[in-house]
Amino acid sequence: MGYPSVERRRVLAAAALGREVGAPGSEQADPLRAVMGDIRDISPHLVIIETPEGDEERLVIAPWATAWHGGELVPGDLPVGSTVIMRTLRDGRVVERLWAGITRLTGTILSVEGRKDVTVQLDCGPHRGRRTIVVPYRATGRILVRHARFEPGFLFDAIGIRKDGVSLALLPATSQPAYPARAVPAPPPAYAGLQSRISGTATWSDVFDEEDRGAAYPMVERSDVGCSDAEVSCVGLPYLAIGSMLQVRNACTHRSANVPIVACGCVAGRFCDRCVECDTSPRGRIVELSPFSYVELGGDLVKGCFNAQIGLG
Amino acid sequence: MTLVLASQLPALIVLLVLGAVAKVLTVRSGGEVGSLARLGPAALVPARVEVPMLIVCAIGELVIATGLLVTTAPIFRWMAVAFFAMCTYVLLEVRRRRPDVGCGCFGEVSGAPVGLRSVARTTVLTGMAVLSLWAEEPGWLAFAQPSWFVAAGIVVLLVLSPELEEMADRLRYRAPCEQRRGPAVEVTLARLRSSGPWRLHQEQLTAAEPYDSWRELCWRFFAFERRDGADVVFAVYLSGRRPAVRVAVVNAEDSGAMPVYTPVSA
Known part of the structure; x- marks a missing residue:
């Protein structure tokens, strides 16, 4: 998106209000690091990848590491050539979790076709366009049981894999909210002053740029982002801008990091669902993270969400 | 009757x-x-x-x-x-x-x-x-x-x-100001133009229109360029008829603490 001075905004705002400029990243003692690349070669103990910049990297696979490629696998069984996102320890040298070819399919259902393998067209929001996905027959039961209103106008959220250029939905990422996408419940009335921390669920989306660390936030002014779908959320969120720094805390792993807002979360704001990753979270998606930020906060891409707290970084 | x-x-x-x-x-x-x-x-x-x-x-x-x-x-x-x-x-x-x-x-x-x-x-x-x-x-x-x-x-x-x-x-x-829909950008800009800090800096600005404007919490920020290349940023409080206006001048090269991520395997 074309916001040329977004990075600058933080500096200018901090100068005007006389506050500290927040720095992105985590201050954890043992930081996790996300690494992404195409698998060149893989064995049970070593993976060789080609990073998006074209460099070759060798990483050690920890003995306890697990992998996912449409189902849980032994890391050595991952197909060569697939794109993999990895959670690594020790400065990105030791891999402990691998997700190959994973994609997330979030949006509003536009059309549903087919009887065995169901083809669904999704509207992924004004910035992200439309996507055609396939729910293979073996996954329809699992997907449909969590999507009670599988019809145009209702929300859809699933996790799947990319295979031969087709996105296959395999796991439901949420219990579908019971309302149509255009009828998001209003936030509860705000009685007292603003809370400094807001709890809800944090999800991830793969529509960010590769290796981008950032977040999409629902409550940004429509006129600022030129998006008529913004400002929708069932949580009482404060207004922030693209460029503001959010402090996101994973309530399940107790990791926290400063993540800049880089996009308008107009789709995430429509989901008034809960996350049951470690406990039952309050309703509402408060932030949608890029895969890298999500993984570095300790989230599991297959689970699709974690209970989060946000504050201004 | x-x-x-x-x-x-x-x-x-x-x-x-x-x-x-x-x-x-x-x-x-x-x-x-x-x-x-x-x-x-x-x-x-x-x-x-x-x-x-x-x-x-x-x-x-x-x-x-x-x-x-x-x-x-x-x-x-x-x-x-x-x-x-x-x-x-x-x-x-x-x-x-x-x-x-x-x-x-x-x-x-x-x-x-x-x-x-x-x-x-x-x-x-x-x-x-x-x-x-x-x-x-x-x-x-x-x-x-x-x-x-x-x-x-x-x-x-x-x-x-x-x-x-x-x-x-x-x-x-009433919802706190941070959660309320704010006044239109033009209204806030008009309020800025009737304020003291604006008159102080107005002469040195290259353009009357801001090159960037954004809202964060209860503040709306307007960024202008100054003749000598520095940025002038105004922050206007969104609540009240005569809102507080703050201003800061930031040099173009002063990018603050903006660390870049080091590459993955350093």
Whole structure:
């Protein structure tokens, strides 16, 4: 998106209000690091990848590491050539979790076709366009049981894999909210002053740029982002801008990091669902993270969400 | 006796006009089509005719109100009776079929689920409309000669209006400024231009329009370029008529603490 001075905004705002400029990243003692690349070669103990910049990297696979490629696998069984996102320890040298070819399919259902393998067209929001996905027959039961209103106008959220250029939905990422996408419940009335921390669920989306660390936030002014779908959320969120720094805390792993807002979360704001990753979270998606930020906060891409707290970084 | 018969016309007219205006305002401000689905008559029709439904309702109310005000033609009186009788029926139907939606009688303020009070109100209004069937003078005359009966009618209606409490609650428990929709960018810019800090820096700016503007919490920021290449940033508080304005000058090369991520395997 074309916001040329977004990075600058933080500096200018901090100068005007006389506050500290927040720095992105985590201050954890043992930081996790996300690494992404195409698998060149893989064995049970070593993976060789080609990073998006074209460099070759060798990483050690920890003995306890697990992998996912449409189902849980032994890391050595991952197909060569697939794109993999990895959670690594020790400065990105030791891999402990691998997700190959994973994609997330979030949006509003536009059309549903087919009887065995169901083809669904999704509207992924004004910035992200439309996507055609396939729910293979073996996954329809699992997907449909969590999507009670599988019809145009209702929300859809699933996790799947990319295979031969087709996105296959395999796991439901949420219990579908019971309302149509255009009828998001209003936030509860705000009685007292603003809370400094807001709890809800944090999800991830793969529509960010590769290796981008950032977040999409629902409550940004429509006129600022030129998006008529913004400002929708069932949580009482404060207004922030693209460029503001959010402090996101994973309530399940107790990791926290400063993540800049880089996009308008107009789709995430429509989901008034809960996350049951470690406990039952309050309703509402408060932030949608890029895969890298999500993984570095300790989230599991297959689970699709974690209970989060946000504050201004 | 004619005084009694005509006495309820002002209340009916005012309510009809208020209802129409509130509905039109709701349609105009309601960017979210879905929010209309929680309002009375619109809840009973498919989503794509929600907006036309509210507008038709509003036009009908205006026509009846004008008719009652200026003429004594029985057609408008009967229309009023039919309208309020139909409203009573619709409310009962909404209450039965969609117990979660509001009546929408006054647009978005009537968002609370339909209760017995709303139903009682339309029943009383139907009664008033029936009463005025036999009135011999047009509505404006009743406006010109107010009586205690007018006041009594209005008091009964006020008691039966759940919207009053809703509005009082909204005033008492306003959302904090950080969560409220702010004034338009142009309004805030106009407020900035009438402030002291603006006059202080105005001379040195290259352009009168900001090159970037964004809102964070209760502040709206405007960034301008200065002749010597530095940035001037104004922060305008979004609440209040004469808001606080803060200003800072930041050098172009002063990018603050902006660490870049080191590559993955350093």
